[in-house]
């Protein structure tokens with residue numbers, strides 16, 4: 001099987017955890033231990049989020065008085081691909097010493113006509129109280145929104161149209177390599193009127209990019225791994241209930257928040273609808289169980305997995 005997994009930025013740096021390098025390296029090592037059983041049996045592409053990390057780099061850049069202006073979000077996105085990609089590369093090499101592994105810097109094509117540029121939804125950086133967030137927004141010109149019980153900065157998140165390096169990713173996979181790529185949804189880039197690539201100020205949703213990439217690579221399964229065991233109906237209410245195996249149509253009838261579960265649900269539904277294959281959302285620690293059909297919210301066109309014909 002060819003499997004594309006997306007690791008949540010929050011799984012790599014849990015809410016409220018200090019963004020220290022050793023904390024993230026430990027989390028990456030744990031993530032890799034969960035992925036290793038899949039990598040031993042299947043072709044594997046690993047993408048990752050960067051919401052918490054890109055926000056930290058943005059704060060550092062804004063605080064650097066030697067700069068005439070902070071680094072733009074495309075550059076910060078590439079920095080996070082280097083940093084998180086390096087941790088993943090090293091831990092994968094330690095866990096799977098007989099495999100060839102690479103971590104790529106790469107770009108995702110977006111459109112400047114995307115309405116997302118006028119409606120920022122992507123959470124980046126640490127969590128704040130409402131008061132702190134509103135003060136920072138006024139001081140620094142940020143947009144801020146509620147994220148669960150907290151508040152966070154938001155930036156535009158245009159829809160990914162194509163992973164620009166798809167062909168080279170396919171070649172590397174075909175050669176037997178495990179490929180870490182499309183981190184942070186890929187560095188957002190447009191083609192200007194002269195046909196040249198240019199980075200833009202945004203953070204692409206890594207789950208939507210993972211879905212697009214999985215489809216382009218003809219993957220058999222797409223796993224979106226995060227910090228909740230399943231998608232929940234009535235999330236955060238007294239009567240929340242976990243959704244197990246389901247269909248895209250059933251999942252699309254529910255409402256999910258933009259900026260967290262909304263894009264994940266969209267990504268898995270899209271993949272299952274377009275390819276007929278399985279896509280799932282679940283806990284990072286249960287990656288192998290999800291692929292085996294024993295955990296997570298699993299989406300297939302029939303609502304069954306494995307998709308054996310009905311008796």
Ligand SMILES: Nc1ncnc2c1ncn2[C@@H]1O[C@H](COP(=O)(O)OP(=O)(O)O)[C@@H](O)[C@H]1O
Nearest residue numbers: 008009010011226227228231232235259260261
């Ligand atoms: N209906 C829902 N079911 C489960 N989790 C939900 C739901 N709605 C919102 N969430 C939130 O979505 C979060 C996962 O999305 P996100 O923070 O974007 O993850 P990641 O950064 O790991 O990709 C969960 O931690 C949970 O707080």
Ligand SMILES: NC(=O)OP(=O)(O)O
Nearest residue numbers: 009049050051184206
């Ligand atoms: N870029 C992105 O989607 O990051 P998170 O998964 O951390 O939100």
